[in-house]
Amino acid sequence: MIIGAPPAPEDRDRGGPGTPLLDVRGLTKHFGGKGGLFGKAKSGVVRAVDGIDFSVAKGETLGIVGESGCGKSTTARLVMQIIRPDAGDILFDGEAVGSQALSLGDFRRQAQMVFQDSYASLNPRLTVEETVAFGPRVQGAKPAAALAKAHDLLHRVGLEPRRFAGRYPHEISGGQRQRVNIARALSLDPRLLILDEAVSALDKSVEAQVLNLLLDLKRDFGLTYMFITHDLNVVRFMSDRIMVMYLGKVAEFGPSEPIFEKPGHPYTAALLSSMPSMDPDHRTQEAPLTGDPPNPIDPPSGCRFHPRCKMVSTLCSQAEPRLSTMGEDHLAACHLADPQSGHPRLAAA
Amino acid sequence: MAAVDLSAVAIPPAERSEGYWASVLRRLRRDPVAMAALAIILLIVLAAILAPYIAPADPFRGSMARRLRAVGTPGYPLGSDELGRDMLTRLMYGGRLSLFMGVTPVILAFIAGSGVGIFAAYVGGWVNTVVMRVIDVFFAFPSVLLAIALSGALGAGILNSIVSLTVVFVPQIARIAEAVTTQTRNRDFVEAARISGAGPLTIVRVHILGNVLGPIFVYATSLISVSMILSSGLSFLGLGVKPPEPEWGLMLNTLRTAIYNQPLVAALPGVMIFITSISFNLFSDGLRGAMEVRQ
Amino acid sequence: MSMTAEPIVEAVGLTVDFASAKGPIRAVSGVDLSLKPGETLALLGESGSGKSVSLRALMRLHPSSAKIGGSVRVDGRDVLAMSARELSAYRGKIVSMIFQDPGLAFDPVYRIGDQIAEAVMRHERVSRAEARKRALELFERVRIPSPERRLDNYPHEMSGGMRQRAMIALALACRPKVLLADEPTTALDATVQIQVLLLLRELQREFGLAIVFVTHDVGVAVEIADRIAVMYAGRIVESGPCADVIRNAAHPYTRGLLSSRSHGALGKDERLKAIPGSPPDLAAPPPGCAFGPRCESFAEVCGSAMPDNVVVSSSHIARCVRLAIRNSSQPGG
Helix, strand or coil: CCCCCCCCHHHHCCCCCCCCCEEEEEEEEEECCCECCCCCECCCCEEEEEEEEEEECCCCEEEEECCCCCCHHHHHHHHCCCCCCCEEEEEECCEECCCCCCCHHHHHHHEEEECCCCCCCCCCCCCHHHHHHHHHHHCCCCHHHHHHHHHHHHHHCCCCHHHHCCCCHHHCCHHHHHHHHHHHHHCCCCCEEEEECCCCCCCHHHHHHHHHHHHHHHHHHCCEEEEECCCHHHHHHHCCEEEEEECCEEEEEEEHHHHHHCCCCHHHHHHHHCCCCCCCCCCCCCCCCCCCCCCCECCCCCCCCHHHCCCCCHHHHHCCCCCEEEECCEEECCHHHCCCCCCHHHHHC | CCCCCHHHCCCCCCCCCCCHHHHHHHHHHCCHHHHHHHHHHHHHHHHHHCHHHHCCCCCCCCCHHHCCCCCCECCECCCECCCCCEHHHHHHHHHHHHHHHHHHHHHHHHHHHHHHHHHHHHHCHHHHHHHHHHHHHHHCCCHHHHHHHHHHHHCCCHHHHHHHHHHHHHHHHHHHHHHHHHHHHCCHHHHHHHHCCCCHHHHHHHHHHHHHHHHHHHHHHHHHHHHHHHHHHHHHCCCCCCCCCCCHHHHHHHCHHHHCCCHHHHHHHHHHHHHHHHHHHHHHHHHHHHHHCCC | CCCCCCCCEEEEEEEEEECCCCCCEEEEEEEEEEECCCCEEEEECCCCCCHHHHHHHCCCCCCCCCEEEEEEEECCEEHHHCCHHHHHHHECCCEEEECCCHHHCCCCCCCHHHHHHHHHHHHCCCCHHHHHHHHHHHHHHCCCCCHHHHCCCCHHHCCHHHHHHHHHHHHCCCCCCEEEEECCCCCCCHHHHHHHHHHHHHHHHHHCCEEEEEECCHHHHHHHCCEEEEEECCEEEEEEEHHHHHHCCCCHHHHHHHHCCCCCCCCCCCCCCCCCCCCCCCCCCCCCCCCHHHCCCCCHHHHCCCCCCEEEECCEEECCHHHHHHHHHCCCC
């Protein structure tokens, strides 16, 4: 019985290389807003994710960035069907998730997730090997085979099974716990791995080790990543393409380098210049944005970023910008990116 | 990357860590108060179980001539009761019924209450709301009154006393079970198990029970003392055991008229109830302490 | 800030020991700190390096089971010799602290304005109205929008960044001379973090504060610090002016930290230069240099004794025995 390697990607590649592995259309989730138990109307709907479209090509890493409350973690949970979307289609390798062709169970075998909190995402009563072997056991593997697979994966993520397999989560460090979580996610031979702030809680030197590990695993297992983080340095290092989210909407989407070199949305530019300078002689002199990220309850009219934007005009509070093409495969939801929008700064330029 | 035939590879023995319960036991053993309480409980339980073999006299044979002897009378180390029966013997035999009637309702309520609470919390939503509101109704009555009312309605007797006490404790345990299960099911590892394709039963068995049974069990052990006092109280009121069966609560009742002649003898059943229930409480506290480390 | 000013914070040979199941743990083993008024020192290190423990020792915020050794002098007074009463007059008035989690500083059931006014009245003989006025000034100073209204907020009614500003206002309520900051921006979004860092820089200039700022993020240290002290396994392994430490890192650990950061453009499939291994178990530290087992330039000499401080340049020192060897072979270098 061969279980060490996942089935070769081409065996499972139903749609062919041209079909995106994940294709999301009009994904929407609003929380609250309905009347309470005793008919008391709750105020305000949280528009956590508000009609977003994106796709992840086979073998690429899509980075998703934004401030807290922008909807990036909700997006991950919607894709995994941990929470049900209000609207929108999720196509996996060309098939709709939950359809006849691809049941929810089939989908979940092919898509897995690693959470931010390495401790909360491990059962404190299970040993490391029990946690990693759990998925294969659930999917019907024999106990010995599941255990062998767990040991192999622990080895792959850099945890020597002899030392670590019998340990409990509280006995190992945060970085080691996150390696266990990665091994657990890989135990079902997924094709898509969603990493939700998976390295954010780690020390920087450990973070670097785990990022290198993720690169190796991606190559060895032929994985596709959705990499969610608030750290722009990390996302730049990891991602082929980047989606910038703001208050439940896509602000900018495109290949990594153009976004960092020539951001099309003022919000992306502000995020980039908020990163601490690494040059002691050129410290940041002025904060690019004032105030906290706004609450997704009752977001602003028009462009949601307009109250914090330096380039704001009256147009921005009235009309919602559409995603306009900045360059090849590079989109930005800003009136300044749309020559037809009539933004006054366009005429001045 | 080469595929490895892993079923042929021997799994090297991994270093074993001490399991959770082993570590709880180790910490418990270092707690002198809990260990002393446990020793007292074991002593009382042993005395009750072995009563037919080690008790000095017959618990039912009295002597009107030798009524209400003082503690320390030759032949009556703990005195005699109002019918001249040996108190030491009666207390040892009394422990059998008192412990049985105190512990059984808690065990039954632990099983039923955990079931109800874990089910309600795991299913969640409106099912949880309905179950918990029904349970709240029971909380409207003080547990003493509820036990007396139920026993009164069912009639006196050992079985009815156990049933009514079980009914009193199920809501209390269910509420705790619901609270810890709700906490646990919202942790990320349960979500991770769900996206591995595990069904609800597997998740409850592997991921929920191991994390919630401990805290529920500790709470249940703390109820044993209440249960002992309530069951003795029911017997005292004539709603539990009937004379001449020895039972501490009932003995307390029948001896109450002797309180002016032999106050020490009259107080002995009460002392036993007190020692037993406080020992259970101290042990339960120790267990909680030993379990709380590194949750 | 004058260069000849006396240090306001001076710790010499600071040690902190904790009891644990495995025996005593030396969380801080011999830390020397010296800080002048108006100066910011960043204590840079990873979890378990002893940076937070050192910071708390300056204020004697420790469980009673911990033992503090060495000497700590702040504003001319011996902190370790203070009585309970002296200590409570010292905390808040001379030295004040801000945390990662503002929940540690505020009581959730009282209005924030009242808590700040309370802190002022505890240390100064002022009326409630005056204390309240001070609270309002502070809120304006830390740039909380519509400060008058916000004074009446409860902690949970504020957003994360605003709570952090309110906590800074509380810490500055009695015009302390030293501010201790324990990762106050770590939980914040980058866009808010830079605002808070700029605010602290501004307040420091205005009040002449000395700040000790604990962080694990090199970038944050560069934004805030005049000097950086890098901690590893309970010791300061390198310290010096910010620019020297960043541009001329002398200790292999500091160099590793700097190169493991994924900043700027990296080529496709390029890997990060990560430091291998993990920090030592403080209950059983390795012999010699604590960083030795992870060091890429480990040599036999490193395993024999903990290296002493070696002068790299005027005020830039590092604890690496290989630097000492290099210095002695190139005199004057």
